[in-house]
Amino acid sequence: MAVNLPKEERQSQILDAAMKVITRKGFSNARMDDIVQEAGLSKGAIYHHYEGKKDLFLALIDHWETQTFPDFYSRNGKERSAADTLKDFAGEIIKVFKTRSYVFQAEVEFWSLANQDNEVRKRSQELYEKIINLFELVINKGIRQGEFLKVDSRITAIYILSVFQGINWFCIFNDKKINAKNYIQKSIELTLNGLAITKETS
Amino acid sequence: MAVNLPKEERQSQILDAAMKVITRKGFSNARMDDIVQEAGLSKGAIYHHYEGKKDLFLALIDHWETQTFPDFYSRNGKERSAADTLKDFAGEIIKVFKTRSYVFQAEVEFWSLANQDNEVRKRSQELYEKIINLFELVINKGIRQGEFLKVDSRITAIYILSVFQGINWFCIFNDKKINAKNYIQKSIELTLNGLAITKETS
C-alpha cells in the first residue's frame, strides 16, 4: 500500500496521471482504471480525493491553469514594450510546446466538454477570461503608449488567443512542411505588423 | 415503417440527425438511439447504411465538408483582389455562424477525436488541407499582384484558419461584450492590415 502523502501531493499526483491519460485518450475513453494505473494507486485512493470522474476533470482545469503557464503572468513587466511582451508570450508558448505539448491537447478536451457541460463551460471560460484580460492589459498599454493602432482590446485579445491556439494544428496533425515554432514566430510578427502604427519591413 | 428512400437521401437524413445529436452531446455521449430517434428511423436502418458509430462519424466529416461551405470554393474569382476574396470568406463565416453555428461545434469534436483516432485524424487533416490550399492560393495571388507582403503562404493560411476558428469562442462560451460578427470583421481587418504592403488607415 502506498505511504500516506500530504493531501496536496497526492492530489497533484492523481491530476498529473489524469492529465496524461485524458490528453491521450480523451475524457470519455479515459477509464478511471487507466488513471488508477497511471497514478500507481487504487480506485479507493482516487475516489477518496475526488467525488467522481467529472469532479476530477473540473479539478484538472484548475490544475492546468496553475501548471501550464507559470511564467505567463510575470511577463507583463513595466520596462518592456507591449510588442516585446507579446513576443515574450509567444516565446512561452513555444517553450511549453517543446516540453509539454499535451497542454494544448488538454485545451481541445476543455473546449469539447465545455460545449456539453455547463460546469465545464463555466470553469473554462473563467480560465480564458483571465488570459484575455492579461492580453487586453498589454494591448491597452500598447495603444496608450502610441505603439499600437486604436483597436478594440477585447476583440484583439481573442484574436491573439486564437492565433496562439493555432498551435494545436501541430499538436494534433502531422505537418511535414512547417513546424510549430516557425508558425508562432511568423504569426506574432504578422499580428504585430497588423497592430503597429508604423510598418516595419521584415 | 418508413418508405424506402433513395440511398443518398436516406443517408443524408441520417447524417443530418447525427450532426445535430453529436454537436449537442458530443460523440461519446451521443447514443445511437438518440440518432435513431432524431432521424425518426430505427437502429436497423442506420446499421443498414453504416457499419457502426465510428463509420458514421467518418462519413460525417465528409458530409460536413460538402454541406458547410458550399460557396467557399467558388469565391476565389479572378476579378476580385486577394484582400476582397479573404473578406468574402469572412462574410461566409458570418453567414454560416448565423444560420448553422453547430457547424463550428462539430469542428471542436473533429479536433478532439482526431487527437485520439488515426482515421479521424487522417480524414480531418485531408479536409483542412483543402481549406489551407484554398487560402494559400489567395495569399499567393495577393503576393504575386503586389498586394501582400512576401509571407510564407502556408503559415499564413494556417494563421487565417486559426483566426477564423476563433469564432468557436462565441459558439461555446457566452460573451456579453462582443459578438461573433464583430470579431470576424475586425479580425480580417487586422489580418489584412498585417499582410498589406501599404497600411490603410481604418
Add this chain to the structure above:
DNA sequence: TAATATATACCGACCGGTCGGTCGGTATAA
C-alpha cells in the same frame, strides 16, 4: 514508553446501469 483508540488514507473485488451492436423478422421495390 507502550498500549490503546480514533481518524484518515488507501485498497480492490464486485455490482449494475448503459449502450453499441446483432439478428430474426417484416415491409417495400424490382
Add this chain to the structure above:
DNA sequence: TTATACCGACCGACCGGTCGGTATATATTA
C-alpha cells in the same frame, strides 16, 4: 420471387462508482 430497405427486442461487454475492509498516522491514556 428475389433483393433491398427497414424494424426493434434483445444481448453482453464495459466501466463508473460502491463499500467492506486493511494499513498508516495521530491523539489519548496508563
